[in-house]
Amino acid sequence: MSNFIEILAILGLYFGLVLAGELTFELPDNARNCFYELIDKGVKCTLEFQVITGGNYDVDLEINAPSGQVLYKDQKKQYDSFTWTTDQKGEFKFCFSNEFSTFTHKMVYFDFQVGEERPIQPPEGGGHVTALTQLETSAVTIHEALKVIIDYQTHHRLREAQGRGFAEDLNSRVQLWSIGVAIIILIIGVGQVLALRSFFTEKKKPPL
Secondary structure, three states: OHHHHHHHHHHHHHHHOOEEEEEEEEEOOOOEEEEEEEEOOOOEEEEEEEEEEOOOOOEEEEEEOOOOOEEEEEEEEOEEEEEEEOOOOEEEEEEEEOOOOOOOOEEEEEEEEEOOOOOOOOOOOOOOOHHHHHHHHHHHHHHHHHHHHHHHHHHHHHHHHHHHHHHHHHHHHHHHHHHHHHHHHHHHHHHHHHHHHHHHOOOOOOOO
16 A cells, blocks of 8 residues: 555656646637746747647647747647747747638647656665665656556547537538528429429410
C-alpha cells in the first residue's frame, strides 16, 4: 500500500511540473475569440489547434506577446502547432478569428502547454536505494504510457467529432436535395397529366 502511495505522489509531482489546458469552443461567424495567459520569461510554450466542424474547417490565428509583438499569424488554417520560448514576462494573448465567414459557425479545439516536463529528481542525501530506483522507473513508465493514451484519446475524439459533423452536414444536404427532387418530380408529373388531358379533350366547335 505504501509503494502505491509513493507512486501516486511521484506521478503527481511529475504532472505538476507542466501547466496545460485543453478547450473546445464554438466560434460564431464574424467573431473573434481571444485567450490570455500569464507566463514567466524563458518558458517554452506550445499551442496546437484544430477546427472540428464548420465551413471549410479553417480559422485565423494570431499570437501576441505582452509588448504587442506578433509571434505567430496565419489565415484560414485547418490545424497547426506553434512552439516558442518566451523572452519576456507578462500576459500573452492568442486570438482565433472567423471574421472572414459570413454565416458559418466553427467548432475549434486547442491544446496550450506551458513549460517542459523535467525528470524526477533523486532525493537529497545520496541514499538512492535499489527499491526507490525501481519505483521511479515504474512511475516514469506509467507516466509515458498515460501520455500516449491521452494523446490517442484526444486524437480519436477529434476524429469522431469531425466525422460526426461531416455526416450531419451531409445528411442535411441530402435531405434538402431529396426534397428538391421530390418537388421537381411532382411538378413534372402534374405537367404531364395536364398535357395528356389536353390531347384527349374534345374541343367544342363554334356554332354556325
